[in-house]
Amino acid sequence: xxxxxxxxxxxxxxxxxxxxxxxxxxxxxxxxxxxxxxxxxxxxxxxxxxxxxxxxxxxxxxxxxxxxxxxxxxxxxxxxxxxxxxxxxxxxxxxxxx
Amino acid sequence: xxxxxxxxxxxxxxxxxxxxxxxxxxxxxxxxxxxxxxxxxxxxxxxxxxxxxxxxxxxxxxxxxxxxxxxxxxxxxxxxxxxxxxxxxxxxxxxxxxxxxxxxxxxxxxxxxxxxxxxxxxxxxxxxxxxxxxxxxxxxxxxxxxxxxxxxxxxxxxxxxxxxxxxxxxxxxxxxxxxxxxx
Numbered sequence: 001x002x003x004x005x006x007x008x009x010x011x012x013x014x015x016x017x018x019x020x021x022x023x024x025x026x027x028x029x030x031x032x033x034x035x036x037x038x039x040x041x042x043x044x045x046x047x048x049x050x051x052x053x054x055x056x057x058x059x060x061x062x063x064x065x066x067x068x069x070x071x072x073x074x075x076x077x078x079x080x081x082x083x084x085x086x087x088x089x090x091x092x093x094x095x096x097x098x
Numbered sequence: 099x100x101x102x103x104x105x106x107x108x109x110x111x112x113x114x115x116x117x118x119x120x121x122x123x124x125x126x127x128x129x130x131x132x133x134x135x136x137x138x139x140x141x142x143x144x145x146x147x148x149x150x151x152x153x154x155x156x157x158x159x160x161x162x163x164x165x166x167x168x169x170x171x172x173x174x175x176x177x178x179x180x181x182x183x184x185x186x187x188x189x190x191x192x193x194x195x196x197x198x199x200x201x202x203x204x205x206x207x208x209x210x211x212x213x214x215x216x217x218x219x220x221x222x223x224x225x226x227x228x229x230x231x232x233x234x235x236x237x238x239x240x241x242x243x244x245x246x247x248x249x250x251x252x253x254x255x256x257x258x259x260x261x262x263x264x265x266x267x268x269x270x271x272x273x274x275x276x277x278x279x280x281x
Binding site for chain 1: 110116
C-alpha cells in the first residue's frame with residue numbers, strides 16, 4: 001500500500017477503528033459510552049466520526065433499548081477491518097523506510 | 099497526504115495503547131463475572147453449612163469444584179484462552195489448594211480462628227499477584243480484601259467471626275466484580 005486511508009487517518013477515527021478491530025470478528029462490538037472513554041472524544045464529535053465511518057461502510061451501528069435506556073453499539077465491518085489492517089501496514093512501511 | 103516516520107510511529111503507539119485498553123477491559127469484564135460468581139458461592143456455602151451437615155464434612159470441596167467448572171465455562175471463548183490455558187487454570191487451583199492444605203493440615207497446626215482467615219488470604223494473595231500481569235485492579239482487590247480479613251482476624255469477636263470473614267470475602271469479590279465490569 002502506498003497511500004494512507006484518508007478516512008481512518010484522522011486521530012479519533014484511528015482510535016475508534018483500533019478499538020473495534022481489537023475485538024474478535026464475532027464480537028458484538030463496543031457501546032457508544034465505552035468508545036467515548038477509549039477515544040477521549042465528546043458525544044457530538046464521536047457521533048460525527050462514527051457517521052463518517054458508517055458512510056464508508058467501515059463500521060455498522062445498531063441501536064437497542066436495554067431496559068429503558070437506549071444503547072448504541074458500533075461494530076467493525078469486514079471491509080473496515082481490512083482497511084484498518086492496510087492502514088497499519090502503511091504506517092509500518094513509513095517507519096521501515098525512514 | 100504526507101506522513102513522516104515520527105508521525106507514523108506516534109499513530110501506531112496510539113493504536114497500541116487503545117488496543118491494550120480494550121483487551122484489559124475485556125479481561126476485567128470477564129473476571130468481574132467470575133468474581134461475582136465466587137462471591138455468591140461463598141455466601142451459599144455459609145448458608146449451606148449450618149443447614150446441611152454434609153457441607154460441614156468436606157462438602158465444601160463439591161462447591162469449589164462447581165466454582166472451578168463454572169470458571170472454566172466462563173473463560174471458554176475468551177480471547178487467547180485455549181485448551182492449554184484451561185489446564186493452566188486447573189493446575190493453578192491445584193497448586194493453591196495443595197499449598198494451603200500442606201500449611202493448614204500438615205505443617206501449620208493452626209487454630210480454627212487462624213484457619214478461617216488463612217484460606218481467604220491465600221487466594222487474596224493470588225489476586226494481588228495476578229495484578230502484576232492483568233492490571234492494578236486485581237492488586238487493589240487482593241490487598242484490600244486481605245487487609246480487611248487480617249483486620250477481622252485481629253479485632254472481630256469470636257461469636258460472629260466466621261460470618262464476618264465470609265461477608266468480607268464475598269463482599270470484596272462481588273464489589274470487585276461489579277467494579278471490574280464497569281472498568
